[in-house]
Amino acid sequence: NAGVMQNPRHLVRRRGQEARLRCSPMKGHSHVYWYRQLPEEGLKFMVYLQKENIIDESGMPKERFSAEFPKEGPSILRIQQVVRGDSAAYFCASSPRRALGTEAFFGQGTRLTVV
Amino acid sequence: ELKVEQNPLFLSMQEGKNYTIYCNYSTTSDRLYWYRQDPGKSLESLFVLLSNGAVKQEGRLMASLDTKARLSTLHITAAVHDLSATYFCAVEANFGNEKLTFGTGTRLTIIP
Numbered sequence: 001n002a003g004v005m006q007n008p009r010h011l012v013r014r015r016g017q018e019a020r021l022r023c024s025p026m027k028g029h030s031h032v033y034w035y036r037q038l039p040e041e042g043l044k045f046m047v048y049l050q051k052e053n054i055i056d057e058s059g060m061p062k063e064r065f066s067a068e069f070p071k072e073g074p075s076i077l078r079i080q081q082v083v084r085g086d087s088a089a090y091f092c093a094s095s096p097r098r099a100l101g102t103e104a105f106f107g108q109g110t111r112l113t114v115v
Numbered sequence: 116e117l118k119v120e121q122n123p124l125f126l127s128m129q130e131g132k133n134y135t136i137y138c139n140y141s142t143t144s145d146r147l148y149w150y151r152q153d154p155g156k157s158l159e160s161l162f163v164l165l166s167n168g169a170v171k172q173e174g175r176l177m178a179s180l181d182t183k184a185r186l187s188t189l190h191i192t193a194a195v196h197d198l199s200a201t202y203f204c205a206v207e208a209n210f211g212n213e214k215l216t217f218g219t220g221t222r223l224t225i226i227p
Contacts, residue, residue: 033214042119042203042217043158091157108157114152 004029004094004107005074013082014114021110025094032075033104034067037089049075050098071103083113117142117208122141129226131193136221138204140188141195146207148180148215149186151200156204162189191223 004022009066013019025032030051035043036059047058049069060067064082079086089111095104118141118217128134138147146165152219162171164180164187171178175198177190187204201222 035215035217040219043205043215045214046215048214059214105160106158111155114208 002026004092004105005091006090006092006107006110008110009108010111012115014115015083016081018081019082019112019114021079021090021094021112022074023077023094023107024074025092026105029094030107031095031098032069033093033095034075034077035091035093037109039088040085046077053079070114079112082112084114087112087114116215117144117206117217119204119206119216121202121204121221123221123222124219125222127226128178128191128194130176130195133193133205134191136189136191136204136223138141138218139191140185140187140206140216142208143183144182144206144208147180148205148207149187149189150205153200159206161202169216179209195223196225196227199223 003028007022008045009091011019023032034046034048047060048056048065049067051069052071064080066078089109091106091109093104093106120139122137148163150160152158153163164176164178167182169180175192180187189202201220203217203220205217207215
């Protein structure tokens with residue numbers, strides 16, 4: 001059973017480009033959470049999704065950021081018109097049930113660098 | 116808003132010594148988690164503490180939870196070099212709240 005798979009592991013974008021980060025949850029997990037880790041900081045919650053639904057996006061910046069988790073395929077975190085401040089590690093976690101708890105597992109993260 | 120504070124932020128200690136990392140949080144919590152993160156890697160779950168007075172131990176690490184004081188500790192006994200990492204505590208404010216609030220982390224360096 002593969003763990004939570006994120007790709008790419010490293011992503012470099014120029015200012016103004018778009019970044020697409022992918023997260024494939026563990027088999028049997030239908031709940032996905034995205035977190036952002038700025039350098040030297042802890043992880044900050046961004047968004048919680050179930051298949052085809054956004055459940056809680058209270059941590060998402062109001063502009064340029066969007067997330068989806070389609071019926072088929074991975075969850076996508078999309079950042080439009082990236083700026084230097086978007087440089088961070090983006091982690092997703094998945095769980096089989098609604099509550100993020102002992103059954104949640106984190107992926108290895110995508111490290112986004114905006115130049 | 117739930118706040119989680121860890122201290123110290125940086126800890127450099129010699130092999131063989133004992134030390135404690137503290138995690139304070141600002142509101143009632145049902146669950147508290149400790150994670151380890153190596154540089155450039157993901158988070159590895161260490162402990163889940165589910166009730167007041169809970170104590171869990173794994174090797175040289177022991178975690179405890181005092182929900183009345185809103186305090187968790189991670190105690191390191193006789194540190195060894197391979198424990199060098201960043202340690203995070205995270206709080207799930209209410210069961211089913213779906214999100215964790217993380218502390219800023221403690222970067223632990225064990226010196227031979």
